[in-house]
Amino acid sequence: MPVEPPSRDDLRLVRRTLEALPGVAEAEVLLIGDGPGAAVSALVSDGRPLPEPSVAAPPSARLDDGETRVVPGCLAAMERAAVLAIAHTVHTVQTTGLFRHGAEEVADALRAAPRHRWIVRRWLAALASENLPAPPSRQELARAMRDLDAARQELGYPAEMGRFFQTALRSLPRLVRDEISLQSLLFAGGGMTAARGNYRDNLISRRLNRAAAEAVAARAPARVLEIGAGVGATTDAVLAAVGEVDYLFTDVSAFFLDAARERFAHRTGLRYAHLDVNAPMALDEQPFDVVLAANVLHNARHAGRTLAAIRELLAPGGTLVLIESCVEHHLVSASMHFLMSPRADALLPGFADVRQGQDRVFLTRTEWILQLAAAGYRDLRVEPAPDGPLAAAGQHVFTAVRGERHPAPAPLPPEAAEALPPHLVPREIHTVDALITDRSHRP
Numbered sequence: 347m348p349v350e351p352p353s354r355d356d357l358r359l360v361r362r363t364l365e366a367l368p369g370v371a372e373a374e375v376l377l378i379g380d381g382p383g384a385a386v387s388a389l390v391s392d393g394r395p396l397p398e399p400s401v402a403a404p405p406s407a408r409l410d411d412g413e414t415r416v417v418p419g420c421l422a423a424m425e426r427a428a429v430l431a432i433a434h435t436v437h438t439v440q441t442t443g444l445f446r447h448g449a450e451e452v453a454d455a456l457r458a459a460p461r462h463r464w465i466v467r468r469w470l471a472a473l474a475s476e477n478l479p480a481p482p483s484r485q486e487l488a489r490a491m492r493d494l495d496a497a498r499q500e501l502g503y504p505a506e507m508g509r510f511f512q513t514a515l516r517s518l519p520r521l522v523r524d525e526i527s528l529q530s531l532l533f534a535g536g537g538m539t540a541a542r543g544n545y546r547d548n549l550i551s552r553r554l555n556r557a558a559a560e561a562v563a564a565r566a567p568a569r570v571l572e573i574g575a576g577v578g579a580t581t582d583a584v585l586a587a588v589g590e591v592d593y594l595f596t597d598v599s600a601f602f603l604d605a606a607r608e609r610f611a612h613r614t615g616l617r618y619a620h621l622d623v624n625a626p627m628a629l630d631e632q633p634f635d636v637v638l639a640a641n642v643l644h645n646a647r648h649a650g651r652t653l654a655a656i657r658e659l660l661a662p663g664g665t666l667v668l669i670e671s672c673v674e675h676h677l678v679s680a681s682m683h684f685l686m687s688p689r690a691d692a693l694l695p696g697f698a699d700v701r702q703g704q705d706r707v708f709l710t711r712t713e714w715i716l717q718l719a720a721a722g723y724r725d726l727r728v729e730p731a732p733d734g735p736l737a738a739a740g741q742h743v744f745t746a747v748r749g750e751r752h753p754a755p756a757p758l759p760p761e762a763a764e765a766l767p768p769h770l771v772p773r774e775i776h777t778v779d780a781l782i783t784d785r786s787h788r789p
């Protein structure tokens with residue numbers, strides 16, 4: 347007799363069974379796959395704050411040198427242009443003094459699309475943090491745009507990236523109304539030069555991609571999985587640093603997979619697959635020596651859950667290499683954040699982890715460290731050094747090794763397992779940090 351897929355009531359029963367176990371404060375039950383073959387899996391938390399994990403100090407001056415000294419000044423110029431463009435946009439609809447009205451009224455006045463209203467809230471927070479209640483003059487704005495372009499050049503971003511930033515900052519009202527998409531500006535004319543400029547062809551990304559590539563090469567891996575490989579900016583650096591390797595290039599988007607098939611056609615050892623960090627990641631694959639995820643894991647609805655799932659893809663002692671932005675820059679709130687708004691027809695709620703309800707996309711450096719430790723990784727290394735000039739960019743390379751200890755509680759005690767029908771006994775149980783989930787969607 348075919349087994350029915352578990353219902354919400356079934357999942358609630360599993361959750362309550364887990365939460366009755368000693369040492370489990372909270373549980374979240376997930377379904378892996380769908381239909382009658384769906385398997386139950388669970389995340390549990392003991393609710394205790396995590397001890398601060400030890401983090402290896404990066405080798406001194408590994409990433410910073412004379413060249414990176416310009417980073418803080420250039421970023422300040424870029425941030426200034428962004429915040430002035432935001433102020434200009436907001437003041438076109440808000441002439442009576444910025445802070446007299448709430449974010450929702452400003453969003454209404456801007457006719458912001460519902461999915462982008464969180465960005466308007468970010469903008470108002472940015473203006474408040476920069477103490478900018480007055481609109482910039484035309485000259486001030488023009489000067490800031492020129493400074494932005496000079497900074498862009500100094501950091502080595504291609505001219506297309508300059509055009510992209512300028513167009514985005516001048517198009518904020520149309521972007522926030524969803525009259526144009528950020529993708530149409532980033533991939534103007536179907537080219538990837540601006541996107542590659544953002545993730546590869548600039549001083550900051552070159553340093554970070556090189557550090558990530560060195561971390562991958564240090565493992566002399568036979569098998570690498572790259573998640574969210576996109577335009578292949580980090581892939582380029584890694585492929586240049588490793589020898590013969592079996593490299594599984596994955597992304598959620600068929601567009602990037604097709605482009606990569608063409609771009610890396612000359613290179614042997616590459617394979618391609620669709621992989622979504624918000625879906626079950628059970629790949630029919632041998633474990634990997636290295637998993638690389640550059641500028642993608644912030645797309646995970648629950649970072650801890652995704653890190654725990656990635657751990658299962660790694661061979662014992664395998665290495666996870668992440669590149670992540672850990673600071674919400676104003677320029678990002680006026681450009682790339684438009685890519686992070688939910689789709690208009692999205693069914694899923696937003697983030698379900700520490701970012702929940704906070705109008706932000708990125709986890710902080712400390713939050714990533716804690717999530718990695720909680721998800722069963724050890725020997726964490728974070729670069730660049732916090733006191734060097736490159737740190738101003740807010741982007742970090744995290745390297746972590748799969749720990750031996752499976753991050754699971756003692757296996758479900760037999761009496762608890764016996765209390766559940768066999769098809770509801772969780773196939774896997776991951777321990778993560780405090781579960782911050784949207785309870786309205788919880789069974």
Ligand SMILES: C[S@@+](CC[C@H](N)C(=O)[O-])C[C@H]1O[C@@H](n2cnc3c(N)ncnc32)[C@H](O)[C@@H]1O
Pocket residue numbers: 545546573574575576577578579580597598599602621622623624639640641642645646
């Ligand atoms: C900011 S780009 C980074 C691209 C590339 N890793 C790099 O740094 O050059 C983010 C990439 O993540 C992919 N992505 C977005 N959501 C994802 C998801 N849920 N699962 C897997 N990949 C995702 C996007 O398609 C895109 O290629």
